[in-house]
Amino acid sequence: MNIILLSGGSGKRLWPLSNDIRSKQFIKIFKTENGGYESMVQRVYRQILTADPEATVTIATSRTQVSSIHNQLGEKVGISVEPCRRDTFPAIALATAYLHHVQGIPEEEPVVVCPVDPYVEDDYFTALKALGEQAAKGSANLVLMGIEPTYPSEKYGYIIPENSGSVSRVSTFKEKPDLAAARDYIRQGALWNGGVFAYKLGYVLDKARCLMDFTDYDDLFAKYDTLEKISFDYAVVEKEAAIEVMRFPGQWKDLGTWNTLTEAMVDSSIGNAMVDPACGNVHVINELDVPILAMGLHDVVISASPEGILVSDKGQSSYIKPFVDKIDQHVMFAEKSWGSFKVLDVEPESMTLKVTLNPGHQMNYHSHKNRDEVWHVISGKGRAVVDGLNQEIEAGHVISMKAGCRHTVIAETELKLIEVQLGKDISVHDKEKHVLG
Amino acid sequence: MNIILLSGGSGKRLWPLSNDIRSKQFIKIFKTENGGYESMVQRVYRQILTADPEATVTIATSRTQVSSIHNQLGEKVGISVEPCRRDTFPAIALATAYLHHVQGIPEEEPVVVCPVDPYVEDDYFTALKALGEQAAKGSANLVLMGIEPTYPSEKYGYIIPENSGSVSRVSTFKEKPDLAAARDYIRQGALWNGGVFAYKLGYVLDKARCLMDFTDYDDLFAKYDTLEKISFDYAVVEKEAAIEVMRFPGQWKDLGTWNTLTEAMVDSSIGNAMVDPACGNVHVINELDVPILAMGLHDVVISASPEGILVSDKGQSSYIKPFVDKIDQHVMFAEKSWGSFKVLDVEPESMTLKVTLNPGHQMNYHSHKNRDEVWHVISGKGRAVVDGLNQEIEAGHVISMKAGCRHTVIAETELKLIEVQLGKDISVHDKEKHVLG
Numbered sequence: 080m081n082i083i084l085l086s087g088g089s090g091k092r093l094w095p096l097s098n099d100i101r102s103k104q105f106i107k108i109f110k111t112e113n114g115g116y117e118s119m120v121q122r123v124y125r126q127i128l129t130a131d132p133e134a135t136v137t138i139a140t141s142r143t144q145v146s147s148i149h150n151q152l153g154e155k156v157g158i159s160v161e162p163c164r165r166d167t168f169p170a171i172a173l174a175t176a177y178l179h180h181v182q183g184i185p186e187e188e189p190v191v192v193c194p195v196d197p198y199v200e201d202d203y204f205t206a207l208k209a210l211g212e213q214a215a216k217g218s219a220n221l222v223l224m225g226i227e228p229t230y231p232s233e234k235y236g237y238i239i240p241e242n243s244g245s246v247s248r249v250s251t252f253k254e255k256p257d258l259a260a261a262r263d264y265i266r267q268g269a270l271w272n273g274g275v276f277a278y279k280l281g282y283v284l285d286k287a288r289c290l291m292d293f294t295d296y297d298d299l300f301a302k303y304d305t306l307e308k309i310s311f312d313y314a315v316v317e318k319e320a321a322i323e324v325m326r327f328p329g330q331w332k333d334l335g336t337w338n339t340l341t342e343a344m345v346d347s348s349i350g351n352a353m354v355d356p357a358c359g360n361v362h363v364i365n366e367l368d369v370p371i372l373a374m375g376l377h378d379v380v381i382s383a384s385p386e387g388i389l390v391s392d393k394g395q396s397s398y399i400k401p402f403v404d405k406i407d408q409h410v411m412f413a414e415k416s417w418g419s420f421k422v423l424d425v426e427p428e429s430m431t432l433k434v435t436l437n438p439g440h441q442m443n444y445h446s447h448k449n450r451d452e453v454w455h456v457i458s459g460k461g462r463a464v465v466d467g468l469n470q471e472i473e474a475g476h477v478i479s480m481k482a483g484c485r486h487t488v489i490a491e492t493e494l495k496l497i498e499v500q501l502g503k504d505i506s507v508h509d510k511e512k513h514v515l516g
Numbered sequence: 517m518n519i520i521l522l523s524g525g526s527g528k529r530l531w532p533l534s535n536d537i538r539s540k541q542f543i544k545i546f547k548t549e550n551g552g553y554e555s556m557v558q559r560v561y562r563q564i565l566t567a568d569p570e571a572t573v574t575i576a577t578s579r580t581q582v583s584s585i586h587n588q589l590g591e592k593v594g595i596s597v598e599p600c601r602r603d604t605f606p607a608i609a610l611a612t613a614y615l616h617h618v619q620g621i622p623e624e625e626p627v628v629v630c631p632v633d634p635y636v637e638d639d640y641f642t643a644l645k646a647l648g649e650q651a652a653k654g655s656a657n658l659v660l661m662g663i664e665p666t667y668p669s670e671k672y673g674y675i676i677p678e679n680s681g682s683v684s685r686v687s688t689f690k691e692k693p694d695l696a697a698a699r700d701y702i703r704q705g706a707l708w709n710g711g712v713f714a715y716k717l718g719y720v721l722d723k724a725r726c727l728m729d730f731t732d733y734d735d736l737f738a739k740y741d742t743l744e745k746i747s748f749d750y751a752v753v754e755k756e757a758a759i760e761v762m763r764f765p766g767q768w769k770d771l772g773t774w775n776t777l778t779e780a781m782v783d784s785s786i787g788n789a790m791v792d793p794a795c796g797n798v799h800v801i802n803e804l805d806v807p808i809l810a811m812g813l814h815d816v817v818i819s820a821s822p823e824g825i826l827v828s829d830k831g832q833s834s835y836i837k838p839f840v841d842k843i844d845q846h847v848m849f850a851e852k853s854w855g856s857f858k859v860l861d862v863e864p865e866s867m868t869l870k871v872t873l874n875p876g877h878q879m880n881y882h883s884h885k886n887r888d889e890v891w892h893v894i895s896g897k898g899r900a901v902v903d904g905l906n907q908e909i910e911a912g913h914v915i916s917m918k919a920g921c922r923h924t925v926i927a928e929t930e931l932k933l934i935e936v937q938l939g940k941d942i943s944v945h946d947k948e949k950h951v952l953g
Contacts, residue, residue, distance in 0.1 A: 094809070353839055357832050368862065369824040369848065372531075372839055375832025376816065381825075387806040388820060390827050395794050395812025402790055402809050411806065423860040424870050424934070425805065428911070429894040431934050433861050433868070453892055453914055455936045457866040474865070475938050477890055477914060497861070497868050499892045499934050501912050 080131045083174045084195040086140035094403040095386035100413045104196045105147045110345040119196045130204030139174040146416040162303045168314040169306045172287035180296035186281030189214040193275040198332040214277035219323040222277045225270025227328045231261035237269040249322045337380045337396035385411035430500045436490035444487040444515040450502030454478040459494035517568045520611045521632040523577035528840040532823035537850045541633045542584045547782040556633045567641030576611040583853040599740045605751040606743045609724035617733035623718030626651040630712040635769040651714035656760040659714045662707025668698035673709040686759045774817045774833035822848035867937045873927035881924040881952040887939030891915045896931035
């Protein structure tokens with residue numbers, strides 16, 4: 080199976096666990112069999128490889144997510160990086176070209192496209208495989224997954240099939256309806272459109288060549304920023320007559336709000352939390368080191384990260400966005416391909432961070448114009464390079480770097496640093512990368 | 517007016533704002549006229565000096581609170597430090613001896629004793645003055661304040677007066693009753709016993725000399741740890757026949773729980789907080805730098821400090837103690853006489869703190885057996901002394917101190933340091949003080 084996972088942008092609906100750098104699909108919230116936690120993207124990736132160990136998985140995403148994807152999925156996963164945001168048609172075209180020109184997948188093979196963040200069981204991936212097989216048959220150019228609705232939702236588009244068979248031609252599409260229309264569609268046998276579909280690789284490649292002038296993946300990548308923003312629905316689906324829908328009767332959840340996300344939690348709390356017996360339907364997700372105590376609450380979600388603290392009635396939590404939009408602060412934590420960082424303290428002319436490097440990893444060789452930095456190694460072993468000079472480092476070592484000085488650190492074991500930044504204009508944008516000679 | 521304020525021990529009922537070091541009376545929660553915030557002890561001290569600018573105020577407290585008292589009230593306030601906890605009679609006797617032998621107050625003068633944490637208006641302090649004047653008349657050995665009850669509380673002891681006059685002999689005392697008994701007492705004209713009373717200084721000094729063998733304040737202080745634990749009620753009040761009660765009809769609140777404390781808040785939030793319009797009767801006290809967002813909650817208090825986060829139904833908040841007793845962690849922040857510190861990060865063999873020194877102040881000259889320390893100056897100017905060597909310091913300076921090395925820092929302006937501690941057994945108890953030569 081060739082599968083393209085669309086990994087969307089920065090969601091604020093799951094603040095404070097999602098932020099400008101960490102999208103909701105990277106929050107580790109789902110309990111695994113060994114007692115740890117995995118994120119949506121880790122869960123879906125694991126489920127795909129369980130259903131089909133031979134699957135070629137390509138994640139279509141933006142540059143900002145590459146570090147998190149490598150950190151969570153390792154280096155083997157394919158990534159089609161959009162140089163800038165250009166809506167779903169260019170993104171799917173680029174990923175399809177990547178499959179063909181980089182991964183060598185032939186034009187006759189089917190490709191399945193689905194969002195990276197559905198909360199589903201293993202039968203969903205069996206259905207994805209069947210979707211690809213149906214596309215390979217060639218009885219239609221596009222095969223959509225139609226999810227059997229469990230309630231008259233106003234959040235999804237609807238697909239009306241011609242008949243109630245397992246596979247049917249599509250009669251018509253309906254935009255997100257109001258409640259009454261949703262009820263009416265369901266009476267007509269409509270299915271939810273979850274944005275999941277399959278096609279033969281050559282079909283989308285041809286459509287892309289028609290609309291955008293390019294020779295291969297590298298060429299398309301190079302001119303990506305000149306492309307028009309256009310959705311896959313508008314560019315392809317609405318103009319295509321030969322579309323089939325394949326019915327999916329299994330469980331499918333879109334965990335887009337705290338309310339729906341907490342429904343998928345096995346335990347009532349993750350992290351350092353105490354929930355008193357007077358609480359009912361309370362969920363706590365605490366990424367801070369200090370304890371959260373919840374007492375006498377009902378239908379409440381509490382979520383804390385280095386970015387902030389949310390305490391919300393579960394129903395009310397879907398209205399979070401305008402409030403989070405008002406919050407203007409530094410990114411306080413991030414996962415990088417080499418490890419992670421967390422901001423410990425912010426002052427007008429200084430910032431203190433904790434930096435953790437994974438064993439065998441290193442950050443970019445870089446310099447800053449407007450700030451001095453000091454690293455204090457608090458655990459682990461490795462090597463620092465400062466202006467070309469190598470130095471073995473371990474707990475207790477202090478390395479000072481003036482503004483302009485080039486530096487990196489390479490972890491031998493897991494390596495933790497306290498980094499103190501000093502300067503008048505401390506900014507994440509003040510960073511120049513260099514080649515480590 | 518000579519007034520002894522009893523400043524009690526570490527309350528856990530207002531966790532996470534109170535901890536083993538900071539008692540509830542030091543939490544800055546009351547809005548002042550200039551838009552800042554003051555603590556209970558600051559509010560009461562200010563109110564006393566407004567009612568009587570000549571008042572001699574002595575705070576009877578334990579060693580652990582001395583730093584906070586000086587930090588919040590300055591150096592002028594009198595402090596009678598109990599070398600160890602020995603209940604209220606030895607504490608009041610020691611403070612009374614301090615007034616006589618150290619402050620030179622004659623035995624004939626009245627002394628008023630009251631807890632440091634009532635939430636009251638100015639009329640209360642006028643009443644305290646009247647209480648002292650009544651004691652000075654000598655028609656009784658003890659004059660108690662009787663607070664007119666506003667509801668049949670089960671939390672307070674009751675005083676039954678002989679008559680309903682402004683001043684009356686006491687008929688009898690009643691322990692904390694159940695609801696029915698409380699209603700019955702109130703029908704009999706009973707008053708709340710708020711632990712406020714006045715006496716002529718010599719009266720308590722005589723009682724103390726009878727029960728404890730000592731010559732003067734210094735002698736009593738020296739043998740304090742040998743004294744028996746005994747309450748003032750048991751040692752004095754219950755054995756005294758000549759007791760009067762003076763009626764206080766004004767507002768008096770005991771802000772011992774989050775529920776009662778939030779009633780005294782002018783604004784619904786303190787610190788970085790957003791409360792959405794769907795919330796009702798929600799209070800947020802946030803001592804962290806990151807925002808708290810509250811949505812759709814009712815009758816809830818949210819309180820966050822570097823120690824942890826409480827989210828509680830207001831009524832439920834009075835049952836907090838057993839949960840907080842289960843929390844076992846480092847003290848994460850503290851006010852000291854010289855400034856404050858906050859723990860930023862804790863690892864098995866390191867700890868990172870932010871230390872703030874007030875201008876002109878310095879910490880003790882000290883050393884640690886089991887940890888190395890590094891200071892990174894992030895703002896301000898001052899002087900560090902390390903093993904007797906002086907060094908001017910300012911933002912950007914890094915000072916390394918190996919275990920065993922003696923060190924202190926003296927702030928010229930406000931001075932902020934990041935302190936990184938490294939060692940196998942990091943503990944607040946690993947500290948030896950030295951004399952700065």
